[in-house]
Amino acid sequence: MTGIDAELADEQHVVDRLYGRLDDLRAETRSRLADVRRQGPSGSPQNRSERDAFATLYENRVAQLEAVEERLVFGRLDLTDGSRRYIGRLGLTDEERTSLLTDWRAPAAQAFYRATAAHPDDVVRRRHVVTRGRTVTGVEDELLDLDSATDVGMLTGEGALLATLAEGRTGRMGDIVATIQAEQDAIIRSELGGALVVQGGPGTGKTAVALHRAAYLLYAHRRTLERSGVLLVGPSRTFLRYIDQVLPSLGETGVVTSTVAELVPGVEAIGSEPDEVAEIKGRALWADLIARAVRQRERVPAEPVRVRVDGRTVVVRPGDVASAIARARRNHRPHNLARVAFVRDMLGRLAEQYVRQLAFDVPPDERGEIVEDLRSHRDIRVALNLAWMPLTPQKLLADLYAKPWRLEAAAPDLTPRERELLRRDPDAPFTPADVPLLDEAAELLGEDDQAQRAQAKADADRRASELEYARQVLQQTGSAPYVSAEMLADRFAGTGPTLTTAERAASDRTWTYGHVVVDEAQELSPMAWRALLRRVPTRSLTIVGDVAQTTASAGARSWRAQLDPLLRSSWRLAELTVNYRTPATVAETARRVAVAAGLPVSPLTSARDVPDALVTERVPADAVVAAAVRRASKAVDEVRDESGAGRVAVIAVRASLDAIDAALREDGLVAARAGTGVVDLDASLVLLAPDEAKGLEFDAVVLLEPADVLAGGAGDLYVAMTRPTHALHVLHAAPLPDGWAA
Numbered sequence: 001m002t003g004i005d006a007e008l009a010d011e012q013h014v015v016d017r018l019y020g021r022l023d024d025l026r027a028e029t030r031s032r033l034a035d036v037r038r039q040g041p042s043g044s045p046q047n048r049s050e051r052d053a054f055a056t057l058y059e060n061r062v063a064q065l066e067a068v069e070e071r072l073v074f075g076r077l078d079l080t081d082g083s084r085r086y087i088g089r090l091g092l093t094d095e096e097r098t099s100l101l102t103d104w105r106a107p108a109a110q111a112f113y114r115a116t117a118a119h120p121d122d123v124v125r126r127r128h129v130v131t132r133g134r135t136v137t138g139v140e141d142e143l144l145d146l147d148s149a150t151d152v153g154m155l156t157g158e159g160a161l162l163a164t165l166a167e168g169r170t171g172r173m174g175d176i177v178a179t180i181q182a183e184q185d186a187i188i189r190s191e192l193g194g195a196l197v198v199q200g201g202p203g204t205g206k207t208a209v210a211l212h213r214a215a216y217l218l219y220a221h222r223r224t225l226e227r228s229g230v231l232l233v234g235p236s237r238t239f240l241r242y243i244d245q246v247l248p249s250l251g252e253t254g255v256v257t258s259t260v261a262e263l264v265p266g267v268e269a270i271g272s273e274p275d276e277v278a279e280i281k282g283r284a285l286w287a288d289l290i291a292r293a294v295r296q297r298e299r300v301p302a303e304p305v306r307v308r309v310d311g312r313t314v315v316v317r318p319g320d321v322a323s324a325i326a327r328a329r330r331n332h333r334p335h336n337l338a339r340v341a342f343v344r345d346m347l348g349r350l351a352e353q354y355v356r357q358l359a360f361d362v363p364p365d366e367r368g369e370i371v372e373d374l375r376s377h378r379d380i381r382v383a384l385n386l387a388w389m390p391l392t393p394q395k396l397l398a399d400l401y402a403k404p405w406r407l408e409a410a411a412p413d414l415t416p417r418e419r420e421l422l423r424r425d426p427d428a429p430f431t432p433a434d435v436p437l438l439d440e441a442a443e444l445l446g447e448d449d450q451a452q453r454a455q456a457k458a459d460a461d462r463r464a465s466e467l468e469y470a471r472q473v474l475q476q477t478g479s480a481p482y483v484s485a486e487m488l489a490d491r492f493a494g495t496g497p498t499l500t501t502a503e504r505a506a507s508d509r510t511w512t513y514g515h516v517v518v519d520e521a522q523e524l525s526p527m528a529w530r531a532l533l534r535r536v537p538t539r540s541l542t543i544v545g546d547v548a549q550t551t552a553s554a555g556a557r558s559w560r561a562q563l564d565p566l567l568r569s570s571w572r573l574a575e576l577t578v579n580y581r582t583p584a585t586v587a588e589t590a591r592r593v594a595v596a597a598g599l600p601v602s603p604l605t606s607a608r609d610v611p612d613a614l615v616t617e618r619v620p621a622d623a624v625v626a627a628a629v630r631r632a633s634k635a636v637d638e639v640r641d642e643s644g645a646g647r648v649a650v651i652a653v654r655a656s657l658d659a660i661d662a663a664l665r666e667d668g669l670v671a672a673r674a675g676t677g678v679v680d681l682d683a684s685l686v687l688l689a690p691d692e693a694k695g696l697e698f699d700a701v702v703l704l705e706p707a708d709v710l711a712g713g714a715g716d717l718y719v720a721m722t723r724p725t726h727a728l729h730v731l732h733a734a735p736l737p738d739g740w741a742a
């Protein structure tokens with residue numbers, strides 16, 4: 001056996017043992033699950049719910065143990081004291097509780113990502129163990145000894161990293177646990193508190209880092225975050241699908257994912273509108289505008305309203321309404337809740353008028369029946385509603401858009417043209433930019449929640465007793481490391497469906513999360529930020545993005561300008577500087593074009609280059625589409641491999657997509673498209689507008705007419721050019737944008 005063969009055989013031995021232990025744990029947990037299930041549907045309700053709770057606990061554990069099959073172990077640290085430590089997707093111990101495998105998130109694993117020759121952190125050797133299935137196929141060593149011959153370069157585990165980067169894309173993002181780089185690790189393990197902004201050029205791993213950070217925080221702060229939950233906000237459903245396998249592969253399934261458009265449960269924002277209109281709706285002035293619109297629904301009538309009740313007359317007097325409004329506003333409750341006080345006050349005044357007309361006195365505490373008669377009188381109801389209308393957020397906003405006089409009264413800061421742009425039918429569907437406005441309105445309107453409050457009190461009492469019981473069960477069974485009393489109590493809650501924290505959080509508009517991760521955060525408008533920050537009062541946030549890639553007019557061009565007004569300078573900035581996606585030639589060209597267009601681009605070094613990564617082809621204007629079809633067809637053949645990996649995107653301005661689609665079909669090629677829904681990322685060919693390509697990546701990209709894309713926005717072109725991992729084919733009739741040539 002040669003030296004390397006012997007090394008591989010030794011590692012295979014270790015890897016076999018680890019998988020053996022994993023198999024044992026799986027079998028053990030499955031058998032416990034089977035035992036619990038075997039007990040059948042008998043016993044007291046308490047026994048049954050306890051059994052269900054344990055069944056869920058074991059099911060989750062089985063799922064977690066299944067999820068770590070691929071690359072269970074990927075690293076080894078040889079330490080100065082002669083000991084070895086294996087690093088993997090989760091922690092494993094043997095029957096005697098001796099550590100066999102260290103979870104990549106544990107403090108003991110940090111050196112695997114951070115140790116350098118200058119700061120070896122007790123590590124003499126870092127080894128990347130490469131496996132395929134359960135077989136060790138390679139090892140790669142770095143000696144962290146200044147005197148050693150091995151030079152540790154810019155990248156950690158360079159061979160393993162470059163091999164990963166060269167793999168064909170599958171349409172789904174994978175995890176990077178085996179090859180996280182030091183600058184990325186520092187961000188992933190950054191403390192939980194406060195707002196952390198991660199700025200980095202395209203392909204620097206911002207999304208990957210954000211997801212691994214979520215997994216890290218759930219591990220390091222499980223007790224805090226298990227109950228409050230973590231929210232991950234992405235730019236589109238397609239993007240959320242693109243990343244949806246990463247957290248499960250890291251053993252974490254409890255993160256709520258959402259776009260800004262989905263933040264308000266019950267609202268489906270399926271409408272679309274020009275970017276220009278979305279920009280207006282994103283402005284911070286809507287906070288005041290909506291507050292004003294709500295106040296304008298609390299209105300003193302110009303004239304007294306006389307109402308006949310059982311032969312007597314009561315008068316809804318402007319003066320009384322004004323004073324009842326002023327009093328109801330005093331306790332600063334939301335509109336629909338303060339309305340209860342207003343109505344009570346007005347009915348008291350009307351009852352007083354009514355009693356004065358009787359031949360006898362009725363003391364105030366005996367006027368209940370009179371008050372109820374007045375309350376149910378149609379004309380009084382109408383008069384009080386006109387003064388203080390109960391409103392839903394949808395009604396408030398739809399009225400503002402549909403009734404020009406309402407918008408004019410509420411929005412003196414908008415120009416007549418801007419107000420005209422906002423005009424729409426009262427029953428037109430809401431758009432994504434409406435959602436933060438509906439959320440703002442919901443905050444100011446509140447719900448008429450008397451029944452809800454009574455229910456909440458009953459729920460809270462029941463919950464307290466369930467929690468106490470769950471604590472006792474945990475003490476008796478010793479299951480504390482896997483589950484908290486709160487989680488167990490949730491599952492004990494015998495009535496209704498047993499919901500996880502994530503499920504409860506996702507269905508509750510007013511839920512506040514323990515941490516919020518925002519990806520492509522540069523796209524968020526000031527109003528979208530307000531809606532998000534409402535969901536994380538602790539301001540524990542990870543904000544990742546690139547202000548050079550902004551495509552929405554309402555988005556940010558500078559973090560300071562965007563975040564200072566919201567977070568009062570209390571945010572910290574980290575930068576990522578190495579591009580892992582795009583070949584250097586393509587990345588540098590994209591960067592020059594972006595600089596020439598005046599974008600605030602971040603410094604960027606590329607991890608690798610690929611021969612012939614950038615091909616530009618000039619064709620006559622009427623031949624661009626045909627050339628694109630030819631090129632796309634060739635690219636699909638070139639990138640596809642036997643495993644089904646290999647993805648190609650054609651990117652062009654929105655106005656040309658239909659023509660390209662038709663031409664592709666004529667040629668027998670079907671491309672997946674976004675339309676209004678989710679792009680089928682399993683397709684080997686997709687057709688996208690530049691903003692739809694945001695955050696995604698493909699082996700090859702066929703880009704049409706960069707000058708047209710640039711005309712739509714420099715950020716659009718920067719995004720489009722930086723999507724490929726191997727090749728960018730550019731087809732153009734118009735001259736290439738400034739900065740293209742080196």
Ligand SMILES: Nc1ncnc2c1ncn2[C@@H]1O[C@H](COP(=O)(O)OP(=O)(O)OP(=O)(O)O)[C@@H](O)[C@H]1O
Nearest residue numbers: 176179180181202203204205206207208580581695
């Ligand atoms: N340390 C790493 N090891 C292996 N692959 C990595 C690493 N860091 C990033 N990558 C890969 O580089 C590609 C780009 O990463 P990612 O999408 O997270 O970048 P990004 O900064 O969010 O890009 P963009 O701003 O363009 O959306 C992905 O395929 C990702 O898996």
